[in-house]
Amino acid sequence: MRLSDFKALTFDCYGTLIDWETGIFTGLQPLLAKVGRELSRDEVLEAHAFHESSTQAQTPAKRYPDLLAVVYKRLAEEWGVPVSWGEAEAYGASVSAWPAFPDTAEALRYLKQHFKLVILSNVDNRSFWASQQKLGVEFDAIYTAEDAGSYKPSDRNFEYMLKNLARVGIAKGDILHTAESLFHDHVPATRHGLARCWIYRRHDKEGFGATMNPGDMPKVDFRFTSMAELAEAHRKEVGA
DSSP states (O other): OOGGGOSEEEEOOBTTTBOHHHHHHHHTHHHHTTOSSOOOHHHHHHHHHHHHHHHHHHOTTSOHHHHHHHHHHHHHHHHTOOOOHHHHHHHHGGGGGOOBOTTHHHHHHHHHTTSEEEEEESSOHHHHHHHHTTTOSOOSEEEEHHHHTSOTTSHHHHHHHHHHHHHTTOOGGGEEEEESOIIIIIHHHHHTTOEEEEEOTTTTSSSOTTSOOOSSOOOOSEEESSHHHHHHHHHHHHTO
C-alpha cells in the first residue's frame, strides 16, 4: 500500500490539524485557577475527555459550543469549584482561539496538489469556519457533527461522509482516513473498511490525553508523528 494509491485524504481536525489539547488546557485556565490543588496537564485533559465523550453520547445532537459548556460545568462539579453559566458558555466559544499545529498549513498546501482534502470533524460549522482560517487551504468537503447529528465514534458520521463522497465519485477504496484519535477515528474507520493513517501527535507522551482510551489498539496502515512527516513521505514516494 502506497500513499499515492489514494485520491482523497479525509481528516479529523481537532487533535490532528488543530492543537486542541493546547486549546483545551488554555481555555480551562480560569476554572483551574479556582481549584485548590494542582492538576497536571494530562489529568485535566483526561477528565475533559471523559466528560466530553459521555456528553456527546448522551446528547448527540447538541452543538459543540453548547456541549463544551456542559463539559465545563461537569469539570467544575468534579473539582468542587463554583462557576457561572456565563463562564461555561465562554469556554464553549473558545474553539475559535485554538491554534493550528505549526506544520499543518504547509503540509496541507502540499497535499492539496495531490489529493482531494475532506474534513470529518466533531464540531459545529461555525466553530470549524473559524479554525479553517488557520489551515491555509480550501477543503473539497466539510462534514461536521452538526451536519451528521451525532459525534464520532458513531458510525453515523462515517456513513454520512461516505454517502456524500460517493455522490462526487470518491469511493471507499479511494480514501485514506487521517487522524490522531484512535478512539474517535481509527476504531470506527476500521469498522467501515477504510485505509487508515495515524498522525501520532502524542508520540512523546504517555496515555491518550484529550481522547478516551480506545481499548484494543486498532491497526493502522501508515503512522507518522506529524503532518509534515506525512507530506515528506509522499514527496519521497512520488519523487517530488
